[in-house]
Amino acid sequence: MFSKILIANRGEIAVRVIRTAQRMGVSTVAIYSEADREAWHAAMADEAYEIGPPPAAQSYLDIAKVIAVAKARGAEAIHPGYGFLSENAGFAAACAEAGMVFIGPPPSAIRSMGGKSEAKALMADAGVPVVPGYHGEEQADDRLSEEAAQIGYPVLIKASAGGGGKGMRVAATPEMFLEELEGAKREALSSFGDARMLLEKYLLRPRHVEVQVFADSHGNCYSLFERDCSIQRRHQKVIEEAPAPGLSDELRRRMGQTAVAAALAIGYVGAGTVEFLLDGNGDFYFMEMNTRLQVEHPVTEFITGLDLVEWQLRVAAGEALPAGWANLDINGHAIEARLYAEDPANGFLPSTGPVSHLRLPEAGPNLRIDSGIREGDQITVHYDPMIAKLVVWDLDRISAVRRLSKALAEVAICGVANNAGFLERLTAQPEFAAAELDTGFIERHERLLFPVVEAPQWHLVAMAALGLLLSRRAEMADTAARSIDPYSPWADMSAFRLNASRRERLDFSIGGQRAELQVVHGSGAYLLELEGKVQTVEGKLEPDGSLHATFEGIRRKGFFFRDGKHFELVVDGLNHCVAVVDNLDVEIDEAHSGGLASPMPGIIRAILAKPGEAVEKGRPLVVMEAMKMEHTVRAPSKGVVASFNCAIGTMVEAGALLVVFEPEA
Template identity: 45%
Template structure:
């Protein structure tokens, strides 16, 4: 067949172009399986003043997300600028940055939320772009507008998208108009208590109250019956006003035992939008996520496609660019309804990165610099399974109340290509009461869900933290629960399986107590040898003279429930007999000390165990792959003061925080369970109830006061003083 010169030239050109396209796509697929293709960042961004480039990035955040963003920026050769408050001067994100600037007091509203201070730092440091991370200013449309006005690149979506999606009532209407399924509710302008209550009656209980500008469970309350509506509305409004400076609410039907499934979307300025599959974030406490996985378990490929397409439709409806997350409520039949859109990078974004091989922060920076999306939808491949567990300073046994304090000891699993540790703290740092109590995010990947879950549990057991309460034991119990392993998750999971996840506490077994006692004896022996130059001195033998006994040693411990007396009889310099009540065991051990790390290898009745041991405040913390436990060294004065404090019967602050409401006065009679105060800590409200009936003698704090943990908030008039 003959071709004209023009036709032949056109055909040759077309073939060359097609070959280039195919080659490019093949290369992308090959590189994607290894790692994300890291090409030099084209730093072009057009503003009113012409072209700008990103060679310096200001990260307007703190903690682990600031460190996460800086890590990618450095890989791209972009210099980084940190900002810090009074309490963050020595923090990890400040040390990681190339430059750092002080922006104010510890309170976020005086530092990290001050838009003018952030912009001022950008100008002083000559940073061309600002990455807001998540939280703080990340979803403030006013900040995105201010960046544009000041010719600074905002690494995020346009302010119009933030505004539309930030107001839940507006977003619901936009989604409804775009054909995205939504759940029924009231999103109107009449915000009177009477109208909201009437709408709740019309919808039918249970209902959910939500702050229209809310997020992270703040300003959100479930109301099960009409008589609880007024108190729930007042509390939700107060919390919303403090968190978002807005107390407008919406009312929605509450879907019982739903799943929380969200889709990662990404858009560029050329009109291209893709989804990077879904994450399941159903298992939550206080309406906040605690463990996430990708992809969602038990979802068919057809439902997965519909979820992704609905999320893309939602993003396009608001002209979205950059990274965003469309969140859905899913019922038992896998029907799903739009809940909200988070116009920022999510805390749980690493699980999406693990199953797609995409660096989402790199994509953010590339899109902000004016590039097209690096991959087409057909080129984004789902590979394997990933879990993320959020490790918090909190007390699961006390309704997950957040805490604060020093990280006296911190040991983590070793990072690898299968295990990621996202953190903004190191050993010796404090978890501050002023910010979120997250210590770290542990992220794992494997080829299938069951093996990924095994890796998660194994990695959680390698975390050793001393100095404050954490949720580690709870996360281990959760990841081992059979229903969770089966993928049968919903937002009521913790409530439904509470007894399994919080097993009854029991006294420690004689074997565990014996290990702790061996540690104490070996530690004493090392201290003696360190004190004397002559290692063959009789004072350096375990069989040396003891007070009240020449060949034995008594140790008194408390396992949290009772005092236990342990008698160790030394048979020679290396072994001894251990007697705890009627239990008699034989054992010996070896203690290795390397700095603050103490490794105990102990044999009890022929069973060898390895433990990492940490001592803090007269408490011995023992960590092993079998489980963790602690015992207290008995000191009479310490126990006495503790007992006296426990018997006061007064209302005690469960954590450090700020008083936001006081319901009682001096001389007032209260009943057990009456709400006496409401305090705010770690961005959440906490109700303080009267611990018993009685006459209040003193109310020690007023609204606005900051109180320390374990402070007495109110005291009762003693019985002998009432007359």
């Protein structure tokens, strides 16, 4: 076994590898960018070294720098994690040239699967079924348009060197094709340095099922069963589970055998994933092979009892896989939910900023939490916005779904927009409980997953009021305890009245909506009156921000945090800004009248109109990139583009004026 390894990654996978290596007695070396100086993985490792500026191309993706640190610190091997350099054949070769072991497959295997077009041709030759499409070298727009017409719409446009949903677009009609093609090329070039595209027939309502394979250098290769990863947004997974529900033993066996055959065909070594599209008839088609560990590997670990990272290290050190893996059984059911800093109600746009408050459920035998983020850490524009993964296990799928719902109810994240509430709604859908899964699940249930709420519900108003009252009570108790006379009645500011019931008006806003309540202070409870509705509310605010409330005969739990002048109420995974109204406080509206603002920090990648040009509603005007994904700013109505306040290649902040736009009168 190695004595020292370097982890060429960041975030939760770096934390995971460091923990496993240290448990095995292996010393760890971490690298970090300027943006990650305070990152968790850097603090955990035995050694940590700054490698460059925040952009990944100048730090985590700089092969020469990574190799130099590894050599200087005496690392015998490098674990690439997932993303970044994990599927870079040049990096794997550079490790070997420097006399270090690349903890992953040989460069030849990575090259075989590195280009989706070449990989599909190779798999077709090996007898693996592939989706009908165009995987040719000719990349002229006219040729691609002709091939798309022959395949038939809708057509899936995919970056040949891509992964993770980047450089992937769907063209539903011929009129959409060129716009989507150009967007996919820009995104692919930015993410992978390769703008080659392939085209595939877009299957309607397919499932995304992938098989975990593991091979060693002694000729052994095993299937560790499959995962269903059909719940996706922007072609990126948000829920994964193992085993895939509803598969017959025969179908499971055939998919596993096909995946093993694919791995053996390229001389694979290490952990890898063969991904398939599965249609309603039980036919499956090869999509791609990820020549690395996957984000969703914990669900496989739960149902097999194996530590895949440990076996990555063992296989890389030359050990053979146990022969008993040929007879593994599936134990129970596991589901993983990814918590992201993103705004589901706004097209899942990533969110940046400090994670001011972070509460996650307590881990245990049936609940695992993988995270590289701590309270106070920054989510930046430079890297993936994943905060944590909640992974649950139980004896069967129904029990696992219940366990996941309970775990999600214990999540509170403040400071950045996040998808915790969205995941709660998703896992509560009867169709999800019934395992009616396919890659269009989120779009098909859009009305239920993105409900329009015009005003805060009564229970939210009541919990916000309770949080304000209990927060003030705790603050007064703390102030009184530190005063000369802690028992003075003048230390009590909770609507104290001599010889009268304690009554006050509580004026605040929640989610931008004004609420004026009459409050009568009782013994351990409050009587709240709002618009003629009267209700007794009682509860407790814990030091960690947990808010326990009882009203209308129902107990509810949420979280209540203070952030400067404002408060944050979190209920059912949804965040609600609460502010005490000061009628003397005048807000200044800084909105850009007649202009289109940047929805997030990012880099301008394309300007698609000219100053003075008349445009129709929905016309793409500016394309910006954030976290390696493209976001298009479109004309909100018919009108004229007066001018642009941005330039290609420049970095802009959230809210920055991008376009001066004059709507048609």
